[in-house]
Amino acid sequence: MSGGRGRRALAALALALLPGCGLATLTHDTMLGPVSPLGPIHDVSVGSDFRVTESGPVADTAGEPLLRPYPADFIERLGSPRSFYSLAQGIQAFIASFSFVVQRETREAELPVREGLREGLDAADVLRLLGPPELWIRGPSRTLMLYRGRGRRSIGFYVGVPPLASVFLPVPGLGNLRFRYANSEDRVEKMLLFFGADDVLESIALSKAEP
Amino acid sequence: MTRTRAAVALLGLVLPTACAYTVQRSGDPRFLERKLDWQAGVTSAEDVAAALGPPDLIRGAPGRLVFVYRYEREVKASLVLSAYLRIFTNERQRHVDSTLVAVFDDADRLLYYGASAEP
Numbered sequence: 001m002s003g004g005r006g007r008r009a010l011a012a013l014a015l016a017l018l019p020g021c022g023l024a025t026l027t028h029d030t031m032l033g034p035v036s037p038l039g040p041i042h043d044v045s046v047g048s049d050f051r052v053t054e055s056g057p058v059a060d061t062a063g064e065p066l067l068r069p070y071p072a073d074f075i076e077r078l079g080s081p082r083s084f085y086s087l088a089q090g091i092q093a094f095i096a097s098f099s100f101v102v103q104r105e106t107r108e109a110e111l112p113v114r115e116g117l118r119e120g121l122d123a124a125d126v127l128r129l130l131g132p133p134e135l136w137i138r139g140p141s142r143t144l145m146l147y148r149g150r151g152r153r154s155i156g157f158y159v160g161v162p163p164l165a166s167v168f169l170p171v172p173g174l175g176n177l178r179f180r181y182a183n184s185e186d187r188v189e190k191m192l193l194f195f196g197a198d199d200v201l202e203s204i205a206l207s208k209a210e211p
Numbered sequence: 212m213t214r215t216r217a218a219v220a221l222l223g224l225v226l227p228t229a230c231a232y233t234v235q236r237s238g239d240p241r242f243l244e245r246k247l248d249w250q251a252g253v254t255s256a257e258d259v260a261a262a263l264g265p266p267d268l269i270r271g272a273p274g275r276l277v278f279v280y281r282y283e284r285e286v287k288a289s290l291v292l293s294a295y296l297r298i299f300t301n302e303r304q305r306h307v308d309s310t311l312v313a314v315f316d317d318a319d320r321l322l323y324y325g326a327s328a329e330p
Contacts, residue, residue, distance in 0.1 A: 184235050
């Protein structure tokens, strides 16, 4: 009797999970919503173009079936994140999302949108596309335009005895027992455009995307 | 042996420690990591920008173009032992400030360059 009941429960659970992670994660997001320590997980479980950014894992759900049993790019995801850097960023974002001893701050270093920018454009087209540069140097044989975007990334954690707890615990100097770690980096994304004497864009130099 | 452990444990309780480790970085250290084998009169400003990315600072003057790359790293570490009062404090700070300067002529050919040695 007990075994039969167990089998029925197992079957019900299998039926519930049969549609795959889509139903489970959609239920999670709908029922628990913003109070869940995991945060919204449905998009990354069924969406496509999965990637790990500094804000954590993201994916696009536009046009995707919401109850998809597994993501369309499942095989590609097995190879993601494509680098240890992305993985570290994702882990940091995950830990910082619920930990009360970790502080994380990220300000993106964003350059102007570069869509349509290519060699052969003239300076007027480039100015129309990107707006005014931060630095513009004109010479007899060439012109340089420098665009910059500034950002900052920091992570730190602090572990110590809370002030009130040290009052009630009779251990000398217990309030001083603490450890603090902080790592911060000022990031500058840069783009340097080389124009020839006829103000035609000849080459583009970009700073690397990731440190 | 047990007494020693107990003494160490007691000492650990009586002398709580405070540690801090802070790292701050700015800039791109690529010019420190790479071997620069540029040649005067041959290497162009575009070659330099392609190898190291755009410079942090550009100065233009008649007949001259100057690229400046900078990288800064500061590490602070501190250890404090205390029992009611601070009885031992050790603070160490290391600041690395590296610079590369490359000067080009009117035709964007390298005239000369110089870089801080990697510490």
